[in-house]
Amino acid sequence: MRFLVFLEHHDGKLQKDSLGVLSKAASLGDVEAVVLGQGVQELAADAGRFGAKRVYVQDDVLLDKPLPQPRVDALETLLADNGFDAVLFAATVLSADVAAALAARLDVGLNYDLTDLVVDGDKLVGKRPALGDSVYVDVGWTSEPRLALIRSGTFEPQESGGSAEVVPFESRFQDFSLAATMVEQAHEESEGPSIEDADVIVAGGRGLGGPEGFQQVEELAKALGGAVAATRAVVDAGWYPYSAQVGQTGKTVAPKLYVAVGISGAIQHKVGMQSSALIVAINKDPNAPIFEYADLGVVGDLNEIVPKLTELVKARKAA
Amino acid sequence: MKIAVCAKYVPEATAARRIDPSTKRLDRSGEGALNAFDANAVEEALKARDASGEGEVVIVSVGPERALEAMRRALAMGADRVVLVSDEGAAGSDLVATSRVLAAALERENADLVLFGQQANDSDGAVLWAAVAERLQRPLVSQVAELTLEDGKLRGKRQTEYGYDVIEAPLPAVVAVSDAINEPRYPSLKGIRGAKKKPQETVSLGDLGVDAGAAGEAGSRTTVEALNDPPARGDVQKIEDDGSGAEKIVDFLAEKKAL
Numbered sequence: 312m313r314f315l316v317f318l319e320h321h322d323g324k325l326q327k328d329s330l331g332v333l334s335k336a337a338s339l340g341d342v343e344a345v346v347l348g349q350g351v352q353e354l355a356a357d358a359g360r361f362g363a364k365r366v367y368v369q370d371d372v373l374l375d376k377p378l379p380q381p382r383v384d385a386l387e388t389l390l391a392d393n394g395f396d397a398v399l400f401a402a403t404v405l406s407a408d409v410a411a412a413l414a415a416r417l418d419v420g421l422n423y424d425l426t427d428l429v430v431d432g433d434k435l436v437g438k439r440p441a442l443g444d445s446v447y448v449d450v451g452w453t454s455e456p457r458l459a460l461i462r463s464g465t466f467e468p469q470e471s472g473g474s475a476e477v478v479p480f481e482s483r484f485q486d487f488s489l490a491a492t493m494v495e496q497a498h499e500e501s502e503g504p505s506i507e508d509a510d511v512i513v514a515g516g517r518g519l520g521g522p523e524g525f526q527q528v529e530e531l532a533k534a535l536g537g538a539v540a541a542t543r544a545v546v547d548a549g550w551y552p553y554s555a556q557v558g559q560t561g562k563t564v565a566p567k568l569y570v571a572v573g574i575s576g577a578i579q580h581k582v583g584m585q586s587s588a589l590i591v592a593i594n595k596d597p598n599a600p601i602f603e604y605a606d607l608g609v610v611g612d613l614n615e616i617v618p619k620l621t622e623l624v625k626a627r628k629a630a
Numbered sequence: 631m632k633i634a635v636c637a638k639y640v641p642e643a644t645a646a647r648r649i650d651p652s653t654k655r656l657d658r659s660g661e662g663a664l665n666a667f668d669a670n671a672v673e674e675a676l677k678a679r680d681a682s683g684e685g686e687v688v689i690v691s692v693g694p695e696r697a698l699e700a701m702r703r704a705l706a707m708g709a710d711r712v713v714l715v716s717d718e719g720a721a722g723s724d725l726v727a728t729s730r731v732l733a734a735a736l737e738r739e740n741a742d743l744v745l746f747g748q749q750a751n752d753s754d755g756a757v758l759w760a761a762v763a764e765r766l767q768r769p770l771v772s773q774v775a776e777l778t779l780e781d782g783k784l785r786g787k788r789q790t791e792y793g794y795d796v797i798e799a800p801l802p803a804v805v806a807v808s809d810a811i812n813e814p815r816y817p818s819l820k821g822i823r824g825a826k827k828k829p830q831e832t833v834s835l836g837d838l839g840v841d842a843g844a845a846g847e848a849g850s851r852t853t854v855e856a857l858n859d860p861p862a863r864g865d866v867q868k869i870e871d872d873g874s875g876a877e878k879i880v881d882f883l884a885e886k887k888a889l
């Protein structure tokens with residue numbers, strides 16, 4: 312089976328998840344890759360180390376900013392001249408939009424949120440956890456190329472030590488593809504504490520009710536000797552700094568203990584903390600998805616439970 | 631300003647959800663509701679309409695006939711009318727097929743702004759807008775946490791894996807909002823009473839000029855091959871807080887030597 316992997320990059324480096332997908336594809340068949348951007352020739356060649364035999368590169372000022380629509384034009388051109396069986400994307404904010412728009416452009420099937428790929432003869436099977444990961448669905452495609460978005464954090468990059476031939480290509484852009492412009496890019500809102508090395512993390516979500524709610528989270532974290540983390544919802548709302556966000560577009564953490572306070576536990580949050588050794592959740596909604604994977608889930612009001620918990624932890628530690 | 635909001639009818643959050651093994655489709659026989667993430671898009675649309683002082687907010691949905699009742703929540707919040715594409719032939723549509731049907735309905739409306747919610751809570755796809763924007767050939771900005779509209783263009787601030795981007799696009803355009811963009815209003819009693827009287831149109835694929843072969847399973851390009859149980863989980867326990875929740879957590883942590 313012949314795969315093409317879309318490689319995303321940022322700050323002169325190929326994105327880790329897309330290299331993971333590249334490594335996985337290399338274990339399944341012949342794999343080539345594509346890198347789109349400006350000044351990306353050198354970085355493209357790096358894909359050889361992770362199993363790509365050939366890397367197609369469109370180096371174009373119109374691809375300088377990470378916007379999805381011009382990338383659809385480029386991929387359409389590339390795919391028209393090449394008979395790929397499948398095109399794989401590591402799910403990111405950018406790649407998800409590229410993949411879905413490409414599916415509509417080519418009228419081909421896209422399966423998303425996959426956590427594994429299996430080749431069965433000339434068939435490709437995608438594994439997709441659905442309905443809050445409560446059922447694992449085997450999915451297939453009835454058109455080619457098969458498009459797939461792989462859930463973030465699924466495959467680890469593996470160096471195989473090869474080298475790739477770099478093949479430049481060009482494409483034209485549609486007017487509507489160039490209509491959106493990026494006026495500010497990858498701006499880090501504020502510096503904040505690092506959470507990646509913490510043994511204990513207490514994370515707060517929208518259930519805290521407002522930025523002041525983080526005070527009780529901070530007190531609990533202090534009592535436990537841990538760091539404070541947050542969900543995207545509260546970071547987007549400006550309640551807590553981006554540097555402390557856990558999840559798909561934030562940090563991936565694996566502490567010994569993760570306490571989730573007022574967090575629903577959406578998939579995009581889960582991918583950033585599911586490897587924690589112990590997960591404790593406090594949420595007033597018994598149907599919150601977090602209870603599906605918390606080792607201990609307590610259904611109740613965080614405003615009642617958290618202050619008590621902080622006092623009890625302090626007392627234990629003092630004893 | 632005319633704003634179209636794409637909204638989905640999804641199983642009620644409290645309902646047990648399952649995929650029907652015989653059809654391999656989501657079992658939609660239980661209670662349903664307006665996808666909660668789409669309420670953020672409705673709220674943003676109402677704010678934009680009211681700020682512009684004119685125009686309308688139209689809810690566009692593809693779903694079963696029963697969806698109309700759930701869409702009334704958006705009308706009760708203040709939206710002006712609903713267009714529901716309801717057709718047996720659209721059932722079982724995947725991403726390409728759904729985007730085709732939805733785009734056809736949106737083309738008829740020709741709105742200045744098309745808004746989407748963050749994700750459908752039954753598909754967790756967070757992808758449909760990109761396929762629709764492609765079919766409408768309009769600029770797209772997704773994951774928008776702050777939206778400003780002025781002088782015929784929009785500006786959206788959104789988070790990615792690397793920080794925050796600010797993106798501008800001329801109208802007409804497609805925007806998908808994040809769940810942090812606003813706090814959706816609760817419908818007032820008056821709003822709820824008025825909702826029933828607002829225009830609610832149900833259209834078929836034929837009305838939209840969409841071929842039967844272009845929607846539903848026939849128009850889909852992906853398949854569901856098999857349903858499997860999830861991998862066995864470790865011991866997970868869920869307890870009600872009866873006042874001793876905090877003690878139970880401490881005991882648990884002590885037992886696991888995590889204190």
Ligand SMILES: Cc1cc2nc3c(=O)[nH]c(=O)nc-3n(C[C@H](O)[C@H](O)[C@H](O)COP(=O)(O)OP(=O)(O)OC[C@H]3O[C@@H](n4cnc5c(N)ncnc54)[C@H](O)[C@@H]3O)c2cc1C
Pocket residue numbers: 403404515516517518519541542543544545556557558559560561562572573574575576577578579580583593594595596599611612613614748749756773809
């Ligand atoms: C492409 C993409 C990337 C994303 N990346 C991330 C990411 O990196 N990180 C991330 O976290 N999310 C991410 N998200 C968003 C994610 O889907 C959810 O929207 C988000 O995680 C929800 O945050 P929350 O749990 O704080 O809020 P909500 O989902 O609103 O949950 C709040 C919870 O608090 C509970 N609650 C309310 N009051 C109380 C109380 N008094 N006591 C106890 N419980 C209470 C409620 O029952 C509810 O379950 C991403 C989404 C997309 C589409």
Ligand SMILES: Nc1ncnc2c1ncn2[C@@H]1O[C@H](COP(=O)(O)O)[C@@H](O)[C@H]1O
Pocket residue numbers: 636637638639665667668671690691692693728732745746747748749750751753754755756757758759
């Ligand atoms: N059947 C539908 N009808 C109208 N809008 C939909 C439908 N399905 C999804 N949407 C919209 O697309 C968004 C993303 O859906 P999804 O990509 O399935 O997660 C939702 O938040 C809705 O705004």
